[in-house]
Amino acid sequence: MSERVTVRKTYKLYIGGKFPRSESGRSYLVQSGENSTANVALASRKDARDAVLAARAAGSGWAGATAYNRGQILYRAAEMLEGRREQFVALGIPGDEVDAATDRWVWYAGWSDKLPQVRGGVNPVAGPYFNLSTPEPTGVVAVVAPAAPALLGLVSVIAPAIVSGNTVVVAASPTDPLAAVTLAEVLATADLPAGVVNILTGRLQETVPSLAGHRDVNALDLAGVADAELATSLEVKAAENLKRVLRPVPANYDWYANPGLARMTALLETKTVWHPKGG
């Protein structure tokens, strides 16, 4: 009996809950596991634009969902990730990293209905007013995923952004994009509404500057930008509409360490509501 011919996967983009090819029709070759290669979509500026549109469209529904619901969906993503452990291992991701990434989803999932309590509350103003501060998502966040660790790094930048109700456009690691596309498959089966997470593969220089300059993007996470000059130029672009900017993560950063609240809080707005108290 001849050896079974395997069914190979086409690695496409993840935009608005769908898996389109790049509108440019281009792809590029990357290593897939030990012995094979894959053609990955090479996203264009227009793909980036479409991803922002999808992220914006998903925004009000996702931010308006109950915190309980968002937490349930993030936890569901952890369940799906756990179930697909071997798929990531086959891509060359160490099992420990997949486990850590799964645990990180779980950790962040639990924050959805706790962050507003930890970050907000009643302010004791000196007058007859009820005064309440609550954190709100900042909106559409463009994220440059860290080059490595491919899965844990990716999860560690997506989860803190979306747990509070932001939607994201992620520029995946150009050298290691398969984990990102595979994670998209996890998310697509986790009841995550279409457009909450959008994933672009390809060259950072092509997609990220247009995301940094896009006036309908509210925040820019430069986690995976290693080139200092590129980072500065992106931050300068981001200033045009005063995007919230998370600066690049140092190369020696330990992604396995407890991340704390910083990546979540950097993508929050605080809204304070006043109302008089009278009879």
Next chain:
Amino acid sequence: MFEYAPAPESRSVVRLQPAYGLFVGGEFVDPTDGDSFTSINPASEEVLAEVAAGGVGDVDRAVRAARTAYDRVWGPMPGRDRAKYLFRIARLIQERSRELAVLESLDNGKPIKESRDVDLPLVAAHFFYYAGWADKLDHAGFGPGPRPLGVAAQIIPWNFPLLMLAWKIAPALATGNTVVLKPAETTSLTALLFAEICQQADLPAGVVNIVTGAGDTGRALVEHHDVDKVAFTGSTEVGKAIARAVAGTDTKLTLELGGKAANIVFDDAPVDQAVEGIVNGIFFNQGHVCCAGSRLLLQESVADQVLASLKRRMAQLRVGDPLDKNTDIGAINSAAQLARIRELADAGTAEGAQRWSPPCELPDRGFWFAPTIFTGVTQAHRIAREEIFGPVLSVLTFRTPAEAVEKANNTPYGLSAGVWTEKGSRMLWLADRLRAGVVWANTFNKFDPTSPFGGYQESGYGREGGRHGLEAYLNV
């Protein structure tokens, strides 16, 4: 007719010097490579004093003084002792509040009623509030032992000179940073009086440095290599320039910028209080307020009624001498700002909106603009989109709550918003949907040191006030 006789607050409490130097390292010094400019009273154009304009070298000297104070004194000092200095300052402000209020009105043009009853009480309260945090930072929710950043460069605007100083300096000092503060060019004098208060409090030299000057001085400060933190309140345009300037550095940045707030009135609003809120929203401090309710959104079913009430109320506004205790609206802060307001108001007329002001006699000298409303404004008008920063209100209408939200959010800004309705569920529904850092429901333009303030989108980032305000000055 009940004619109120003039009731001027006495100027004698203020002792102005003919010229002021920079406050660096605990002393007033002459600028080394700077210049000087005159500060005038915008209500009369009388010269108040000659003020130093710090040059690049002066800024460097101030930053070095702040660095030294940070390294040797203020950084190592226990929080409880920093607290005591801040409490001292708060008390001194209370004790000298009349003097500060009169000087603020002289230099800024705002009514003494406001500097006395709003600005100064809030300034003192802000120092009291943050004084208490200095030895409690471990419990502020940022984990154990949050560290200060170092030297903070702070640039403040002319609309609330002393209050903005307090919003900047109090949290910076409470968290253990030292500061170099640049007041706005047209309103330096209360900051310099505050420097005297720092001396009176025996605040260690170099903890607070005040470098007066215009845009060039500010730029030198922002671009100085040894500042760890930049905090800016002012125009969105300058805010963007600062964001570009600090790109690629480790400098932490917070920005509190412009706004074009919607003040939304529903047909079930408490209408008399809503009218007061509209007036307070746009005419408080001559409309020189970043969170001013400059776009009035009226539900169509009550638009005529509310407008009639608003016009009747506006006819009661007393415009004139800022030092008169009965003045409601004082002088526009500068000739340049007056020109900007006139330009935008003229654009409103040119674009076809209907302009109305109550009969109102304006003084001959100084910079004045009558309280003005434009009706028939649409979202496409410049006066509905651009920040005017003056006593000019654009009136638009809406039909449904959803339309109100859509129009309110249809701006790159997102600093504040107002909602007037007696229906609690509708108020909360709107509060959820309005993209603004502060939502005033059935009130407007209320401030408190415990209440975080700051914007969404192009209104800036970071929050000032409350526990949230500490974050901008800690390495968290």
Next chain:
Amino acid sequence: MSARSDLTELGRSETALRAFLHGLPGVDQVGAEQRAAQLGTRSIKATAKAWAIDLAIRMVDLTTLEGADTPGKVRALAAKALRPDPADPSCPHVGAVCVYPSMVPYVAEVLRQPAGGAGPADAQAAPAGTGLVHLASVATAFPSGQAPLEIKLADTRAAVAAGADEIDMVINRSAFLTGRYQEVYDEIVAIREACGPAHLKVILETGELSTYDNVRRASWLAMLAGADFIKTSTGKVPAAATPPVTLVMLEAVRDFRAATGRQVGVKPAGGIKTTKDAIKYLVLVNETVGADWLDPDWFRFGASSLLNDLLMQRTKLTTGEYAGPDYFTRD
């Protein structure tokens, strides 16, 4: 706001009355109190103060409503009403004297002496100010209002017959607070009729109404039923007139005139003791309803001790020296 004709129809139906009153815009307590407090910071000095003091004196309803009132006591009060400062003929007389119905004849004796009589009550010969000093009487089972309607009507007719030209009635708070607006309305209409030519001041007893929303509704109810004046308080419950309550009532008379064309007066009563207080109220009037109400025909103070403080401040302004209480009559 409904058209004029609609408003007159309201009193015919409990349903219509309720719908109208409950449809009035709400009053935000904090906002109303803040507005009143802000107006309280107006600085009224020099000529403005002198003008305000004389106006306030002319607006005083000099009041005594005690079980211990006697003919002698109220005669003395009436004499003071005519000539508050015997030492200064330029001092105006007060707006009215306000007493219980049984005391009305004794006050009338002093106030209504014929021209050329021994007293100074002749309108032409009055020392200052214009017109006569009005004679007000509380009626309608003051202060509780807890009596059958027939008794309230008899009380009213007796006071008018004895010489009162102003009647201060109390509304039926029990009916108002239980939502029986028609009953309150009908009672006011009946008393209004019993007043004949006398003016009717309707006391809302705002301290018992408790909320500003109720104050606004009761104001409208009283005006719809024909009140010539709306008055805050009897002075017999702890919470009497306050600037924000008066502000809400002023807004009501302002809006009522806009809707109907009829002007109604306002009388804060109880707790107004100092010149400073009185001037704050005049500022409220000035900046809420304007000059049309700055007249004793349209604004009154129900007070007793206020008058002497006004007189002391008046003297201070003319002499430049602080006055003492011994130099003014106590009655």
